[in-house]
Amino acid sequence: MSYYLQFLANIGIGGAHPGGLPLTKAVLAAEPIKKSMHILDLGCGTGQTAAFIAKYYGCQVTALDIEKKMLEKAATRFAQDRLDIRIVESSAENLPFKERLFDYVLAESVLAFTEVSKALKQCFYVLKNGGQLIAIEMTKEKEDTLTDEEEQQIKSFYGVKEIMTEHEWYDKMKEAGFEKVQVLNVGDKYSKKGLEELSELKLSQSFDFHALRIWVEHQELMAKLRHRLTYRVYKVRKTDPCLKN
Numbered sequence: 001m002s003y004y005l006q007f008l009a010n011i012g013i014g015g016a017h018p019g020g021l022p023l024t025k026a027v028l029a030a031e032p033i034k035k036s037m038h039i040l041d042l043g044c045g046t047g048q049t050a051a052f053i054a055k056y057y058g059c060q061v062t063a064l065d066i067e068k069k070m071l072e073k074a075a076t077r078f079a080q081d082r083l084d085i086r087i088v089e090s091s092a093e094n095l096p097f098k099e100r101l102f103d104y105v106l107a108e109s110v111l112a113f114t115e116v117s118k119a120l121k122q123c124f125y126v127l128k129n130g131g132q133l134i135a136i137e138m139t140k141e142k143e144d145t146l147t148d149e150e151e152q153q154i155k156s157f158y159g160v161k162e163i164m165t166e167h168e169w170y171d172k173m174k175e176a177g178f179e180k181v182q183v184l185n186v187g188d189k190y191s192k193k194g195l196e197e198l199s200e201l202k203l204s205q206s207f208d209f210h211a212l213r214i215w216v217e218h219q220e221l222m223a224k225l226r227h228r229l230t231y232r233v234y235k236v237r238k239t240d241p242c243l244k245n
């Protein structure tokens with residue numbers, strides 16, 4: 001786990017993805033989500049999105065994260081809001097669910113931190129036929145947009161193994177079995193913004209304020225790379241190969 005992800009867990013940031021909860025709401029508003037559906041918030045963090053979906057749509061929601069501290073904060077949130085959301089501690093690369101369980105998997109700034117190919121294959125496996133993965137992910141604007149030094153700095157600071165362009169994301173998603181890869185147009189309100197939006201904090205008691213240096217480094221990196229390292233909202237559908245004609 002990178003210092004950055006540990007830092008996020010310590011500050012208990014909610015909406016730790018580009019665009020924050022307002023972008024999540026805008027993206028979900030365009031989806032035909034029904035009360036009967038089952039949605040997985042993959043890499044749920046403190047559970048802000050999971051709580052919103054359970055409250056607003058009344059769906060069955062499962063919130064999964066690899067980081068215990070995040071899940072403790074999610075559990076407190078769900079208890080305070082009296083929400084019946086299943087919490088699962090697991091890695092995205094090894095999901096403890098049966099095949100074809102979920103109508104949607106949401107991954108909001110999560111896949112970039114995982115072994116992407118493995119995690120995508122797991123998302124495909126747990127989605128129902130016709131189910132969709134919606135992922136808001138760090139994306140570099142062009143193949144050669146970052147210097148080798150910048151790539152190394154980002155990889156070591158964020159703990160990411162690959163920094164991909166839109167087309168590289170497409171390819172990975174197709175390799176995992178998905179079809180109809182779409183990049184959603186989220187409008188001017190959310191485009192050309194930095195990668196992160198700070199909207200809510202739930203500090204751990206053991207929070208070390210020196211960790212603020214990590215936050216400052218993150219802000220500096222984002223400011224420097226603002227137009228070269230951005231994000232996309234990807235939407236992909238599972239069509240079971242066995243059911244294709």
Ligand SMILES: C[S@@+](CC[C@H](N)C(=O)[O-])C[C@H]1O[C@@H](n2cnc3c(N)ncnc32)[C@H](O)[C@@H]1O
Nearest residue numbers: 015016017043044045066067091092108109113
């Ligand atoms: C940038 S935060 C986003 C959290 C949440 N989706 C949100 O928008 O607030 C990334 C989250 O992914 C989780 N994470 C990182 N690697 C993971 C993995 N391999 N499996 C599951 N969760 C992971 C982290 O613990 C963290 O909560």
